[in-house]
Amino acid sequence: MSRKGIGEFEELVLLAIAILHKEAYGVVIKEEITQRSGRKVSIGALQTAFRRMEDKGYLKSYFGEATAVRGGKRKKYYELTGHGSSALQQVRELRQSMWSAIPATVLKNFE
Amino acid sequence: MKTNRLPSWANAIIRWSIKEEYLEEILGDLKELYAIRKTDRSNLYCFFLLKVQLVLLLRPALIKSPAAAKNIHIMMLKTHFKIGLRSLWKFRTYTFINLFGLSFGAASAIILFMAAEYEDSYDLFLPEHEQVFRIAEKSPEIGEYYQTRTPVAPALETEYPEIIASTRMFNYGGWYTYEDRNIRSDIYLVDEGFGKVFQFEVLEGNLFKTLSEKGKIALTSSQAKKLFGYESALG
Numbered sequence: 001m002s003r004k005g006i007g008e009f010e011e012l013v014l015l016a017i018a019i020l021h022k023e024a025y026g027v028v029i030k031e032e033i034t035q036r037s038g039r040k041v042s043i044g045a046l047q048t049a050f051r052r053m054e055d056k057g058y059l060k061s062y063f064g065e066a067t068a069v070r071g072g073k074r075k076k077y078y079e080l081t082g083h084g085s086s087a088l089q090q091v092r093e094l095r096q097s098m099w100s101a102i103p104a105t106v107l108k109n110f111e
Numbered sequence: 112m113k114t115n116r117l118p119s120w121a122n123a124i125i126r127w128s129i130k131e132e133y134l135e136e137i138l139g140d141l142k143e144l145y146a147i148r149k150t151d152r153s154n155l156y157c158f159f160l161l162k163v164q165l166v167l168l169l170r171p172a173l174i175k176s177p178a179a180a181k182n183i184h185i186m187m188l189k190t191h192f193k194i195g196l197r198s199l200w201k202f203r204t205y206t207f208i209n210l211f212g213l214s215f216g217a218a219s220a221i222i223l224f225m226a227a228e229y230e231d232s233y234d235l236f237l238p239e240h241e242q243v244f245r246i247a248e249k250s251p252e253i254g255e256y257y258q259t260r261t262p263v264a265p266a267l268e269t270e271y272p273e274i275i276a277s278t279r280m281f282n283y284g285g286w287y288t289y290e291d292r293n294i295r296s297d298i299y300l301v302d303e304g305f306g307k308v309f310q311f312e313v314l315e316g317n318l319f320k321t322l323s324e325k326g327k328i329a330l331t332s333s334q335a336k337k338l339f340g341y342e343s344a345l346g
């Protein structure tokens with residue numbers, strides 16, 4: 001499991017976790033992504049993304065408190081690792097450098 | 112404190128299919144999601160959404176490995192295969208010699224069987240193909256020789272009562288001209304016994320009458336189609 005780079009969905013998940021900071025667990029991350037991007041995310045899709053990014057070392061997780069609404073199950077909180085945030089940063093830098101490389105005449109058409 | 116529950120069937124399916132280590136998190140998430148959805152949706156619709164979530168949970172990363180993967184005998188077999196492959200690679204030269212020898216032998220055997228089957232497959236469409244034989248000559252100078260002298264067939268037929276019919280064939284194939292076309296054909300000059308030895312199905316005309324007269328020709332159906340298309344080949 002040493003595939004490099006971040007997929008598009010993985011990027012959304014990482015960003016949502018970064019936004020939620022210390023409050024990021026399954027359902028909340030799902031809601032965050034749905035609210036901001038308008039796309040429906042299944043728990044299965046989210047879980048596979050978590051597993052994959054834990055393997056890559058982008059994420060770490062720990063169990064939090066149990067609640068009644070979760071039927072006595074504990075929440076599992078996710079957090080970016082240093083590796084995860086630098087990977088996210090790299091994606092951003094790549095995007096920005098490519099955006100700034102677009103000639104001004106082409107960029108005008110985008111508006 | 113009233114704890115939130117999933118329908119029991121959903122609980123059972125998840126416990127049965129999902130890996131133990133993710134169970135707590137996934138069950139908790141599903142219950143929370145279910146509770147949120149129940150506040151403003153009908154029960155039936157919530158069930159449907161839950162079922163969708165369950166189907167989408169069936170991913171290789173999340174589901175338990177099949178029972179076979181945990182079976183110790185299968186694990187042992189896998190190890191044996193691995194060790195076998197490694198030792199094959201360790202003794203590369205011998206592996207190559209043995210593998211090459213075996214595949215060469217197997218290939219030769221297959222080809223020989225196919226050749227034998229091909230030799231056995233001649234003229235099987237004839238109704239009495241087991242009774243049809245080809246006469247050959249054998250002489251010390253040239254070995255086996257599949258052309259015999261003209262009088263051999265009639266002589267054999269008169270001297271051996273077991274022979275019901277005989278025919279002589281002479282290959283006269285080559286290029287022929289029909290109207291403005293050049294056509295390559297296998298043509299045999301035969302005698303009137305041909306129809307009795309090779310009991311072909313006749314589509315048009317009379318084979319025996321054709322064979323007993325001079326200057327007549329019998330065509331196979333593919334040859335007739337080539338020459339005349341779908342029109343009658345007679346006349």
